[in-house]
Amino acid sequence: MFKPIVFLFLHAICDIALTTQCGKVWLTVSSLWRPIAAxxxxxxxxxxVNWDLDCPPNVGYPDTIKVFxxxxxxxxxxxxxLTLFILEQIRGYYRTNITxxxxxxxxxWDxxxxxxxxxxxxxxxxxxxYKDNVILTSSCLQIWPTWMYDLRRQLGRLPIGTLMIPGTHNSGCYQHGDLTRRHAFxxxxxxxxxxxxxxxxxxIRYLDIRVGYYYSMANNTTFDEEVSQVNRFWVNHDVIRVTPLMTIIKDVRNFLDVARGEVVILDFHRFPVGFEGxxxxxxxxxxxxxxxxxxLILKPDxxxxxxxxxxxxxxxxxRRLIICYGDKHTANEYDWLWPPMTQAWGNQQTVEGLFKYMDETITGHKRSRNSQNPLWAVMAELTPVPLDMLFEWTGGLRQMADSMNRNLTALFQDEWWKQTNIVATDFFLGxxxxxxSIQSNIKKSNIAQWRL
Structure with a gap:
């Protein structure tokens, strides 16, 4: 039973070792879509396909990338x-037609x-x-469902507020089933x-949740008041309901049950419908x-x-679930709710504007953190304004995420990882x-041990 686990773990370590020799290649998944004629x-x-090369003179630069x-x-x-001829392009990106x-x-893990x-x-x-038909390094599109506990020897001493934690923005706003033209529009x-x-x-270990409560949505087919109340809560994108809240709760609970060492942060950040007053x-x-x-709930600490x-x-x-609650009065009533979390939200419509805001925020020049909550999140996504939605100038959230995602990797890899706690994105596979985050936390651990 342990052989495949050891092999995969060693395979990941070998990829890291090879990466230091000549840069790296990695795979992402585009947020964009293309229509079919009929x-x-x-x-x-x-x-x-993405690559970032840093080859020593005695190795020489790769000449091709192949996808298998x-x-x-x-x-x-x-x-x-697919075969790409990169010809000493130091950093690059290529969107394939491989679905x-x-x-x-x-x-x-299904x-x-x-x-x-x-x-x-x-x-x-x-x-x-590849260089001259010899593999220099490789990587796969992968899942790492137990990364926190797998790396417990390195990461165990790190405070949760110093970890770099990958997250999603509006985590419950996804399509149900395959994408169709209706979803795409x-x-x-x-x-x-x-x-x-x-x-x-x-x-992903941070979930950003916005909740709506609908008084008129009681389930008329049941006389169970408890079930009726649950059915009224939905995950919203602003004022529009998208996913039943219970679907999200079940996913989180089931994950915590089987991934017994992972820590999840559930941030109930806003309550746009049915909560005011x-x-x-x-x-x-x-x-x-x-x-x-x-x-499972961890009390504030x-x-x-x-x-x-x-x-x-x-x-x-x-206890491995942290629940942050965006209403401070409610959070004060229950000793197991963490205070509202600071989200560094730029409200920017251009890539340049958001990166400038993020750089100022992450490096500390304009950071405003909640002293009651050691956690804080950078919201690394563009924000449309009403005119964008009316005239479709930006093309939609998928196009906006695409313009951001391909650049985020390099910026966090090079500098921002040092000060970042949580980073949340749209269409995270992009x-x-x-x-x-995983590699940054290993580096943070090494720094912490050196200081000790």
Missing amino acids: GNKVVDAELE TADPAHNKTIKPQ VGRPSLSGG ATGGATLPGPHCLKHYAAL ERYLLTQDRDVWTQLVHG RPSSHRRLVSILHREFGG KGVEGLGPTLNDIWNSG NNLIDI
């Missing part, structure tokens, strides 16, 4: 699906259940850097293309959260120097921030 279907979830449907290092006869779709999750194996697991596609509604279970399995709505929501999560508890402290407590 019917209601569209083409989406197309594979993207299996590991070329262990299947010498497999033919590539990823919604693949089954390796290691038993939502249908089964034996879930820890460690990183490759999905179907691999990319490899909801240009300013959907922010993700994977459900919350899949987000968590990939490695109605404290009873908050009490109903809090009652549901306590009933569903109970002994500012930890040493206000940076929050360490991962070791959290694991020793046996960037490589889960991997950047």
Whole structure:
């Protein structure tokens, strides 16, 4: 049983070691879509190839990148699906027409259940850097559902407020089922293309939730008041309801049950419908959260120097769910709710404007953090204004995410990782921030140990 786990873990370590020799290549998934001439279907979830080279003189630069449907290092006869001639282009990106779709999750991590194996697991596609037909390095499109606990020896001493934690913005605003033209034309509604279970399995650990409460949506087919109340809560994008809240709660609870060392941050950040001036709505929501999560909830803890508890402290407590609550009056009523979390939100419409805001915020020049909550999040997505939505100048949230995501990886990899706590994005598969977060936390751990 342990051999595949050890192999995958060593494979990931080997990729890291090879990366130091000549840069790296990695795969992402485009947020864009293309129409099909006939019917209601569209083409989406197309594979993207990314590379960032830093080769020593004695190695020389790669000449090609090849994309495969299996590991070329262990299947010498497999033919590539795609070959790119990069010719010393130091950093680059290429959107392919290879459709990823919604693949089954390796290691038993499909939502249908089964034996879930820890460690990183490759999905179907691999990319490899070549020079003169010799592989220099390779990587796969992968999930890492247990990265926190897998790296417990390195990360255990780090306070939660110093970790770099990958997250999603408006986490519950995804389409249900395959993308269709109807979904695609909801240009300013959907922010993700994977459900919350899949987000968590990939490695996301921060969920940004906006909740609406609908008094008139009682389930007329049941006389169970408890069920009726649950059915009235929805995850919203602003004032539009998208996903039943109970769907999100079940995904989080099921994940915590099987990924027994992972820590999840659930941020109920805004309450756009049915809460204004109605404290009873908050009490109903809090009652549901306590009933569903109970002994998993970690009480607020500012930890040493206000940076929050360490991962070791959290694991020793046996409670691995942090619930931040955006209404401070309600948060004050319950000792297990964390105070509202600061979200660094730029409200920017251009890539240049948002990157300038993020640089000023992350490097500390304009950071405003809640002293009561050691956690804070950078919201790394563009924000449309009403005129954008009216005239479709920006093309929609998918296009806006595409213009951001391909640049985020390099910026966080090079500098921003040092000061970043949580970073949340739209269409998270379009960037490589889960991997950047994991590697950044290893570097932070090494720095902390050196200082000790």
